[in-house]
Amino acid sequence: MLQTSNYSLVLFLQFLLLFYDLFVNSFSELLRTAPAVQLVLFIIQDIAILFNVIIIFLMFFNTFIFQAGLVNLLFHKFKGTILLSAAYLALSISFHIWVMNLRWRDSSRFVWTEGLQTLFVFQRLAAVLYCYFYKRTAVHLGDPLFYQDSLWLRKEFAQFHG
Amino acid sequence: MGKKQVCPPRALPPVPSGNQDEIPLSRPKKRKPKGKTPLDGIVQAAVRRQSESSEPLTPEPHDVPPQRKRKKKKVPTDSETSFTEQNVASLFQNGSGMDVPEAEETVIRKQRKRAKKPRPAETHSSNDLEVEEEDIIEDEHRKSPDQQPVFAAPTGISQPVSKVFVEKNRRFQAADRAELIKTTENINVLMDVKASWTTRDVALSVHRSFRLMGLFTHGFLAGYAVWNIIVIYILAGNQLSTISNLLEQYKTLAYPAQSLFYLLLSISTVSAFDRIDLAKASVALRGFLTLDPAAVASFLYFAALILSLSQQMTCDRINLYTPPSENGSIWVAGTEEEIVQPWVVVNLVVSILVGTSWIFLSYRPELDHSEELMFHAEIEEFPQGETLPRVQP
Numbered sequence: 001m002l003q004t005s006n007y008s009l010v011l012f013l014q015f016l017l018l019f020y021d022l023f024v025n026s027f028s029e030l031l032r033t034a035p036a037v038q039l040v041l042f043i044i045q046d047i048a049i050l051f052n053v054i055i056i057f058l059m060f061f062n063t064f065i066f067q068a069g070l071v072n073l074l075f076h077k078f079k080g081t082i083l084l085s086a087a088y089l090a091l092s093i094s095f096h097i098w099v100m101n102l103r104w105r106d107s108s109r110f111v112w113t114e115g116l117q118t119l120f121v122f123q124r125l126a127a128v129l130y131c132y133f134y135k136r137t138a139v140h141l142g143d144p145l146f147y148q149d150s151l152w153l154r155k156e157f158a159q160f161h162g
Numbered sequence: 163m164g165k166k167q168v169c170p171p172r173a174l175p176p177v178p179s180g181n182q183d184e185i186p187l188s189r190p191k192k193r194k195p196k197g198k199t200p201l202d203g204i205v206q207a208a209v210r211r212q213s214e215s216s217e218p219l220t221p222e223p224h225d226v227p228p229q230r231k232r233k234k235k236k237v238p239t240d241s242e243t244s245f246t247e248q249n250v251a252s253l254f255q256n257g258s259g260m261d262v263p264e265a266e267e268t269v270i271r272k273q274r275k276r277a278k279k280p281r282p283a284e285t286h287s288s289n290d291l292e293v294e295e296e297d298i299i300e301d302e303h304r305k306s307p308d309q310q311p312v313f314a315a316p317t318g319i320s321q322p323v324s325k326v327f328v329e330k331n332r333r334f335q336a337a338d339r340a341e342l343i344k345t346t347e348n349i350n351v352l353m354d355v356k357a358s359w360t361t362r363d364v365a366l367s368v369h370r371s372f373r374l375m376g377l378f379t380h381g382f383l384a385g386y387a388v389w390n391i392i393v394i395y396i397l398a399g400n401q402l403s404t405i406s407n408l409l410e411q412y413k414t415l416a417y418p419a420q421s422l423f424y425l426l427l428s429i430s431t432v433s434a435f436d437r438i439d440l441a442k443a444s445v446a447l448r449g450f451l452t453l454d455p456a457a458v459a460s461f462l463y464f465a466a467l468i469l470s471l472s473q474q475m476t477c478d479r480i481n482l483y484t485p486p487s488e489n490g491s492i493w494v495a496g497t498e499e500e501i502v503q504p505w506v507v508v509n510l511v512v513s514i515l516v517g518t519s520w521i522f523l524s525y526r527p528e529l530d531h532s533e534e535l536m537f538h539a540e541i542e543e544f545p546q547g548e549t550l551p552r553v554q555p
Contacts, residue, residue: 002361007361008364015368022428025424026422026425027425029420029421080441110492112478117474120471121472121474124424124471127428128428128431128432131428132435133441136436136441136532139365139536143361143365143536144361
């Protein structure tokens with residue numbers, strides 16, 4: 001069974017990483033005068049996304065559903081979060097590499113092209129969706145139903161296989 | 163006949179074995195003989211004779227201590243009872259004639275000891291501190307002919323006292339029994355409250371906190387968007403006649419404003435998605451079709467977000483504005499209005515969308531399908547075996 005204090009701590013860490021992600025997405029453009037600073041922020045942001053993905057997987061492993069071997073059920077239930085996290089991580093890394101490549105020599109240069117603008121929009125939209133799905137999953141995993149055998153689980157299992 | 167005369171001394175063994183029983187419970191190694199009365203000599207002689215007569219007893223103390231240690235490490239309270247039972251059993255095995263009332267008396271003594279030395283208050287219930295009648299062993303009980311040997315341990319008569327001795331900082335300090343009961347009861351109440359705080363409550367409180375923050379953000383964003391568009395129109399002048407003035411003045415504001423827009427729009431969009439529970443596509447779709455305020459607001463926020471993000475390039479262009487006449491300017495003379503006008507219109511549309519969403523959401527600020535479906539549906543509906551929550555798409 002998940003301890004309340006442990007869950008609070010994990011939830012706090014997840015929200016901290018999410019807010020860092022949101023902060024960098026919002027204000028990284030303002031810090032572009034120092035490319036090294038921006039690079040470090042981007043690297044930490046990508047690592048934070050990766051950490052968040054690792055944490056959510058560890059939380060999955062901790063559930064009764066996973067330990068009972070119903071991995072498919074769990075992944076089916078949260079596949080939106082998993083796919084979005086993976087997509088967002090890929091988009092973030094691509095956008096960061098592209099932007100840093102263009103601005104490394106001259107940070108005050110106008111670098112925008114149609115392609116970069118499109119990638120930027122998709123990356124930022126994915127960030128919002130990722131934030132929503134991730135937050136929802138993290139909060140949802142606090143439900144004790146995931147940590148014990150229950151009628152709900154049996155019905156979910158029957159429904160999943162039915 | 164001689165053998166029959168020897169029999170009465172054989173009734174003695176329970177007493178020394180009773181003493182042996184009590185010794186290891188307190189401190190086996192440091193136990194000292196109490197007092198040096200002439201009776202002690204008799205006691206020791208009797209004990210020695212008994213131990214000599216029953217030789218098989220001697221190897222047993224070597225076997226018992228490891229078990230005792232192991233049990234003490236695990237659960238102290240259990241170890242006491244198990245130890246007592248163990249000793250009783252061993253005594254029966256040895257055929258020393260230990261009868262049941264003595265075993266009970268041993269248990270009673272243990273209880274009395276426990277009551278006198280409570281551990282730190284949080285591990286004890288207040289009931290342990292109360293005096294029970296059975297804890298008090300009166301004089302009559304001890305005067306039974308079988309159990310009243312002359313060499314009984316010089317224990318006094320138990321009396322209820324108002325003081326209890328609590329171990330604090332490795333020292334036992336006297337504390338008032340009534341006060342201690344009160345404090346332990348308070349601690350128990352606190353512990354009950356804390357224990358009832360489950361992970362579901364944590365998740366629910368976090369969810370509600372975020373909804374509250376979202377509610378604030380909706381209002382702030384609406385106000386900020388209105389302020390932004392007013393500033394733009396004032397700087398641009400009538401019919402965008404003073405665009406160069408707008409660009410000169412607004413270029414330092416353009417990027418911070420855009421960043422703040424993104425931050426507020428992100429939080430607002432996530433909060434609006436929370437309200438319709440977008441992850442459950444069927445519920446969200448039904449919300450859109452029935453023009454649920456939360457669903458409409460979510461759509462408007464998402465549209466505003468896309469529009470706002472699409473202006474990033476123009477924002478950067480405004481941020482890097484230098485008059486076209488200057489060298490290295492990215493602005494070409496005569497194209498300012500072409501570039502700026504769509505940007506102003508998009509900003510106006512974003513402001514309208516954000517303002518409308520705020521009106522929709524603030525009309526019913528308590529509306530939250532996510533909380534209903536995520537936290538309540540599974541508890542209430544499943545015991546009855548009715549509808550099941552859909553799998554997240």
